[in-house]
Amino acid sequence: MTADSEEIISNLNEINSALPEHVTLVAVSKTHPNEALEAAYKAGQRIFGENKVQELVDKEAALPKDIEWHLIGHLQRNKVKYIASFVHLIHAVDSEKLLKEINKRAAQEERVIKVLLQMHIAEESSKFGFDEPELMEFLNSGRITKFENILVMGLMGMATFTDDSHQVRKEFASLKNLFDRLKGAQFPAETFTTLSMGMSGDFQLAIEEGSTMVRVGSSIFGAREYQ
Numbered sequence: 001m002t003a004d005s006e007e008i009i010s011n012l013n014e015i016n017s018a019l020p021e022h023v024t025l026v027a028v029s030k031t032h033p034n035e036a037l038e039a040a041y042k043a044g045q046r047i048f049g050e051n052k053v054q055e056l057v058d059k060e061a062a063l064p065k066d067i068e069w070h071l072i073g074h075l076q077r078n079k080v081k082y083i084a085s086f087v088h089l090i091h092a093v094d095s096e097k098l099l100k101e102i103n104k105r106a107a108q109e110e111r112v113i114k115v116l117l118q119m120h121i122a123e124e125s126s127k128f129g130f131d132e133p134e135l136m137e138f139l140n141s142g143r144i145t146k147f148e149n150i151l152v153m154g155l156m157g158m159a160t161f162t163d164d165s166h167q168v169r170k171e172f173a174s175l176k177n178l179f180d181r182l183k184g185a186q187f188p189a190e191t192f193t194t195l196s197m198g199m200s201g202d203f204q205l206a207i208e209e210g211s212t213m214v215r216v217g218s219s220i221f222g223a224r225e226y227q
């Protein structure tokens, strides 16, 4: 159930006081009603993350214009057009085809869209995320340079869903290692600055392993109910 406004504000304050200054908090508000986001907004939160395009579009229309909207979930190519005019950062870009579509829609909007490349770091088999050889092949090909309306700000990853903190730490460390190797070599160090890793259950660990952006939902807004 969605937490009430007072709980949301106190959760936010608690998390913010535990975050180092260089770590950005994305408040993951998916499935929660606008009132919950408004409570967080009143407490000063301006960065919100959603994982469904329709929900993101509806909330953007209803809520204050100075919110930075992040799309954190898997994005289908045919839905890029609905968010291209306003999205601040797309976290889970995992294919060249998706980059191509984002670039096209960004050009139509005469803007540059910021993205993170999602890497597949978990042990679980998932169809989402680049693996390292695939990413390297793509980067070394130079094909990324034609996407003039995209700015790659960094990487994003999700660890295996497990209680084994050793495993989770290892996966975060490997993503940080890749991030460091790409920074300055494949992407300009001045703009390749964001490593999005860590959620409610593992953000402290992620920060210890070098995260600069955490995506926290249930620890702020309460548990989600799915139909």
Ligand SMILES: *Cc1c(COP(=O)(O)O)cnc(C)c1O
Binding pocket: 028, 030, 051, 072, 073, 158, 198, 199, 200, 201, 215, 216, 217, 218, 219
């Ligand atoms: C839902 C979601 C989160 C937040 O999860 P919590 O465990 O509620 O903090 C973070 N990242 C992604 C990609 C998500 O879909």
